[in-house]
Amino acid sequence: xxxxxxxxxxxxxxxPEKDEKPHFEVYDIPLNGAMCVQxxxxxxxxNVDPSLAFFINCRLGFCRRCLxxxxxxxxxxxxxxVQDDFTVEPLLKEKVIRDLWCESL
Amino acid sequence: xxxLCDKIISTDILIVGSEGAGGHAAIEASKSGxxxxxxxxxxxxxxxxxxxxxxxxxxxxxxxxxxxFEGDERDSPDLFFETLVREGLYLGNQKMLEKYVEYAxxxxxxxxxxxxxxxxxxxxHTEEMARGIISSGILWVATIRKKVKELKxxxxxxxxxxxxxxxxxxxxxxxxLDIVSGEIIVIKCKAVILATGGWHKAYAFNxxxxxxxxxxxxxxxxVGAELISMEMVQFCPVTMVWPPKDKGSIILYIIKEVDPFGxxxxxxxxxxxxxxxxxDSTNLEQSTKEIVSIASQLEIEEGRGSxxxxxxxxxxxxxxxxxxxxxxxxxxxxxxxxxxxxxxxTTLLPELLEMMKTEDAEVGNGAHYMGGGVKIxxxxxxxxxxxxxAGECTGGMWGAVRVASACTEAGVQxxxxxxxxxxxIKTVTQGDLNIxxxxxxxxxxxxPLLREVGITPNELQLKMHKISGEKIGLIKNGKDLExxxxxxxxxxxxxxxxxxxxxxxxxxxxxxFFRAIExxxxxxxxxxxxxxxxxxxxxxxxxxxxxxxxxxNDKWLKTIVIKRKDGKTEIKFExxxxxxxxxxxxxxxxxxxxxxxxxSLKRD
Ligand SMILES: Cc1cc2nc3c(=O)[nH]c(=O)nc-3n(C[C@H](O)[C@H](O)[C@H](O)COP(=O)(O)OP(=O)(O)OC[C@H]3O[C@@H](n4cnc5c(N)ncnc54)[C@H](O)[C@@H]3O)c2cc1C
Ligand code: FES
Numbered sequence: 001x002x003x004x005x006x007x008x009x010x011x012x013x014x015x016p017e018k019d020e021k022p023h024f025e026v027y028d029i030p031l032n033g034a035m036c037v038q039x040x041x042x043x044x045x046x047n048v049d050p051s052l053a054f055f056i057n058c059r060l061g062f063c064r065r066c067l068x069x070x071x072x073x074x075x076x077x078x079x080x081x082v083q084d085d086f087t088v089e090p091l092l093k094e095k096v097i098r099d100l101w102c103e104s105l
Numbered sequence: 106x107x108x109l110c111d112k113i114i115s116t117d118i119l120i121v122g123s124e125g126a127g128g129h130a131a132i133e134a135s136k137s138g139x140x141x142x143x144x145x146x147x148x149x150x151x152x153x154x155x156x157x158x159x160x161x162x163x164x165x166x167x168x169x170x171x172x173x174f175e176g177d178e179r180d181s182p183d184l185f186f187e188t189l190v191r192e193g194l195y196l197g198n199q200k201m202l203e204k205y206v207e208y209a210x211x212x213x214x215x216x217x218x219x220x221x222x223x224x225x226x227x228x229x230h231t232e233e234m235a236r237g238i239i240s241s242g243i244l245w246v247a248t249i250r251k252k253v254k255e256l257k258x259x260x261x262x263x264x265x266x267x268x269x270x271x272x273x274x275x276x277x278x279x280x281x282l283d284i285v286s287g288e289i290i291v292i293k294c295k296a297v298i299l300a301t302g303g304w305h306k307a308y309a310f311n312x313x314x315x316x317x318x319x320x321x322x323x324x325x326x327x328v329g330a331e332l333i334s335m336e337m338v339q340f341c342p343v344t345m346v347w348p349p350k351d352k353g354s355i356i357l358y359i360i361k362e363v364d365p366f367g368x369x370x371x372x373x374x375x376x377x378x379x380x381x382x383x384x385d386s387t388n389l390e391q392s393t394k395e396i397v398s399i400a401s402q403l404e405i406e407e408g409r410g411s412x413x414x415x416x417x418x419x420x421x422x423x424x425x426x427x428x429x430x431x432x433x434x435x436x437x438x439x440x441x442x443x444x445x446x447x448x449x450x451t452t453l454l455p456e457l458l459e460m461m462k463t464e465d466a467e468v469g470n471g472a473h474y475m476g477g478g479v480k481i482x483x484x485x486x487x488x489x490x491x492x493x494x495a496g497e498c499t500g501g502m503w504g505a506v507r508v509a510s511a512c513t514e515a516g517v518q519x520x521x522x523x524x525x526x527x528x529x530i531k532t533v534t535q536g537d538l539n540i541x542x543x544x545x546x547x548x549x550x551x552x553p554l555l556r557e558v559g560i561t562p563n564e565l566q567l568k569m570h571k572i573s574g575e576k577i578g579l580i581k582n583g584k585d586l587e588x589x590x591x592x593x594x595x596x597x598x599x600x601x602x603x604x605x606x607x608x609x610x611x612x613x614x615x616x617x618f619f620r621a622i623e624x625x626x627x628x629x630x631x632x633x634x635x636x637x638x639x640x641x642x643x644x645x646x647x648x649x650x651x652x653x654x655x656x657x658n659d660k661w662l663k664t665i666v667i668k669r670k671d672g673k674t675e676i677k678f679e680x681x682x683x684x685x686x687x688x689x690x691x692x693x694x695x696x697x698x699x700x701x702x703x704x705s706l707k708r709d
Contacts, residue, residue: 017611033348033413046563050617051608058314060354061448062243063151079448081350097285098614 004084006030009040011052012089013099022096024087025049037070037077037088041100053099067091068100106540109547110280111288116142116259117530119279119294121266121321123147125155125515126496126522127300128249129212132219133523134298135256139530142292143253143260144281146301146316150250153302154313154497155515158242159359161227163510166234168210172217174226177235182206183685185236185509190686193504194646194698195662196334199684201502204483205509205517212516213238221248224443236509243447245512264290266320267622268546269297269328269492270538276328276491277536280546284619287612289547293538295530298485298522299325299494300515303475307627308578309570310414311472312341312353318623319630321498325479326629331488331668333501333679335630336637337476339647340579342398343372344471346415353471356449357418357457366431367391372401373417373465374409380416385696393699395506398470399649402579405469415469420461432458470579474511476503476647477634480666485522488668491529493522501664504681505646552602553621554610559603562620568596569628577635582652586639593632601625636674637665644695656698662688 006028014022027048029040038056045052057063059078066077069089077088090096095103106113120131123145131143145152164172166180189202217223222244227237253260263284270278276297281290304319305311326332343358345351361367370390374380384400385392392400401416411417420428432455439450457466478500485493495518497511553562576589601624606617643657644650663678681688 015609015611017613034350035348036350039349045616049608050561050563051611051615053614053616056315057147057152058157059352060157060453062156063147063314065148065151076448078350079452098611101285101614 004031007082008085009044010085010087011044011100012093013052014096015051015098022093031083034081037068037075037080037082037086038066040082041077041088053097053101055101055105065105067105106291106538106543109289109540109543110291112290113293114142114290115293115535116140117294118142118296118298118526119144119292120298120300121145121279122153122300122302122496122498123149123253123260123262124153124246124249124300124302125158125512126519127298128246128253129215129516129519130298130300130495130523130526131258132215132249132252132256133520134527135258137527139527141258142294143258144264144266144292145260145262146265146284146320148262149253149260150246152314152316153246154305154317155512156242156246157312157314158245158512160240160242160245160512161510162209162213162216162238162240162513162516163236164209164213164238164513165206166236169226169236169238172210172213174238175235180234180236184234187686188234189508190504192508193506194656195658195686195688196504196645196664196681198483198501198504198682199686200483200682201481203684204521205502205514208517208520209513212513212520215520216245216248216516219248219252221245241445241447242512261290265619265622266324267550269324270542271328271489272536272539274329274489275533275536276489277538280543280550282550282619282622285614287615287618289550291538291543293535295533295535296491296493296526298526299479299492299498300496300519300522301498303478303497304627304630305472305475306623307569307631308472308573310344310346310353310469310574312344312355313472319626320623321494322478323626323629325487325489325492325494326633326669328489328492329669330492331480331666332478332633333480333664333666334477334637335500335633335667336641336648336665337500337503337505338472338634339474339476339507340398340470341473342394342401342470343418343468344473345466346411346469347413347467351453351457354449354453355471355473356454357466357468360454361390369420369423369427371419371422372397372468373419374404375411375417376409380404380409395647395649395699396696398579401468402470406580411467413467415467417465418461418468419465420458421463421465425462428458428462474507476500476505476507477637481518484525485518486525491533493526495519495522505648507647550622553604553606554612554618556603556605559605560600561607562604562617562624565596565600565604565624566620568600569593569624569631572596573631577631577638579649581638581648581650583639583650586635589635590632590639593628593635597625597628597632601628633667633674637667637676640665640676645698649695654695656693656695658689658691658693
């Protein structure tokens with residue numbers, strides 16, 4: 001299979017101050033070398049929408065504060081590599097403070 | 106005051122930062138019964154550099170024996186001290202180094218008593234002393250976290266201290282921002298212990314976590330505290346530059362230091378040349394950390410680097426059978442013997458080794474440890490009454506090379522600050538807050554939220570990273586530094602004033618909002634680092650200037666001390682504090698000087 005150059009990240013968005021309910025936003029992510037979910041989120045925050053709220057600290061699996069759900073499964077955003085379209089959601093939707101950041105993290 | 110902020114809290118001692126230094130300080134200070142409060146930008150045990158450390162601790166061989174380790178009877182506190190002074194190339198503060206040696210076993214004993222697991226004790230090589238106690242950053246911070254929780258020490262997490270408050274030159278409090286709620290908190294206190302770590306994020310390529318933005322150093326500077334050795338920034342060689350998901354990891358550096366495996370590694374330039382042959386033909390890749398980083402950086406800057414701005418780390422010349430064995434041994438040791446759960450060891454390393462059967466990895470020099478920072482004395486007192494500092498946010502102890510463990514430094518200084526701040530607060534009463542100062546801080550902080558146009562934090566960060574990468578990096582020279590100083594100054598005076606939060610004015614978890622505050626701190630640290638680098642017209646240890654490659658003991662056995670006075674930077678040159686070892690004279694080539702420093706202690 002040919003390697004994809006652009007993948008689609010479908011990202012859970014919710015800002016309780018202005019949104020009535022959560023929605024998904026789809027972003028095109030150019031793949032440039034092996035990238036993990038965290039790289040895709042940072043790409044959006046730096047190039048598309050700086051208001052995207054998520055948490056990262058160590059980027060290498062130490063702090064465990066970047067827990068999110070990728071295609072429904074809980075994993076660390078900084079150690080999970082992506083090569084294909086994916087969906088990213090907060091760990092616990094009922095505890096969301098904003099976007100991908102929820103209370104228990 | 107109530108109308109300026111969302112909350113007012115009173116305590117005796119405010120500790121800023123919760124990890125190796127801050128956590129240790131809090132536990133120690135709690136013994137005194139004083140009211141303490143920790144404020145940390147992350148969550149305790151899940152932030153800062155401490156969690157990511159190797160981590161090795163150091164105690165002298167006799168101290169090691171007393172702690173129940175194998176130790177080394179040939180060693181003594183005096184010999185350890187001598188090593189530190191000599192290998193720090195005599196620029197270190199000898200009073201502080203004596204305290205480091207004296208307190209190292211005490212801080213270590215605390216950690217062991219609190220339940221920290223130790224993996225191993227570094228045994229003595231032929232010429233070297235056994236002084237290393239190996240644990241891991243994860244185990245270290247988990248131990249501190251457990252103890253802080255056990256003692257029920259109050260803590261505000263995901264909260265950032267923005268500035269310190271002083272009255273008549275004395276500490277009276279601080280202003281903080283709750284990152285989650287966006288609430289502004291004013292803290293009244295008699296003393297502050299800063300334990301905020303380094304300013305790694307001022308460099309695009311670095312090994313640290315997101316929260317290290319030089320906040321403590323910059324805020325101390327703003328209230329007039331002296332800073333020292335800001336030019337001493339250590340870059341870690343063999344840090345992963347590619348691919349993006351592994352960028353900043355030092356796992357290959359750690360592996361390079363493991364005997365005998367490390368000796369099979371070759372560092373190659375783009376022409377496939379083993380370039381270390383040209384820099385240190387005897388020790389090659391096993392040369393000192395400084396020589397390996399300077400050599401690889403020179404290759405990169407002279408156009409012989411790898412496609413993504415590094416050099417190649419190669420194992421392709423080894424046989425497949427060797428690599429298979431290596432992967433098996435590493436897996437066994439990590440998973441079965443150490444029961445280590447760190448991603449870099451359990452997953453990234455085996456993946457990389459597998460890849461390196463056929464491909465080379467790309468590695469470069471990441472900003473790794475800040476040798477400079479808030480100037481303290483051996484009692485962790487800064488030049489501002491009521492302000493103490495501990496750990497990596499401090500400066501001046503090591504001199505020109507971080508010779509021994511920074512984990513131990515954090516523990517030692519944290520412990521001392523935790524002992525002495527409670528004594529200090531008994532001698533003072535709570536001073537009044539200066540309302541004008543609080544107002545100014547809050548207005549400045551809210552500025553980017555109120556502006557509707559200007560420069561975004563992302564844009565400013567990009568500009569800053571370009572300058573730090575190109576002009577204030579590992580290999581320095583006068584012309585670049587001069588430009589770097591001027592350009593960073595402009596970012597501070599012009600761009601920063603136009604900074605605006607562009608995407609959402611909601612203060613909850615607003616990345617642009619808190620990055621705006623951090624940018625000011627990173628730029629301040631970079632500015633002072635570039636300015637002092639320009640002044641130091643020599644090369645010494647971790648500080649390298651291409652236009653002054655000599656280590657000049659006649660002119661430059663001096664530390665550079667910098668502070669803010671009446672809105673301007675004021676600079677002093679100070680001879681390092683001496684206790685037992687007198688300073689050498691003469692001018693040596695960089696290599697000669699570093700050759701004296703045999704780098705017997707190889708640090709991560
Ligand atoms: C990848 C890596 C590996 C390392 N390996 C080793 C090793 O093997 N051996 C060794 O000796 N050293 C090592 N070091 C260095 C060592 O880990 C650090 O020097 C040491 O842990 C620093 O401890 P600290 O408590 O001073 O700071 P940190 O652990 O960095 O903690 C800083 C704290 O301050 C908080 N903070 C920052 N700003 C604010 C603010 N404005 N408000 C509130 N809180 C704030 C942070 O959130 C954090 O809690 C390594 C460093 C790195 C990056
Ligand atoms: S950012 Fe720390 S584990 Fe992912």
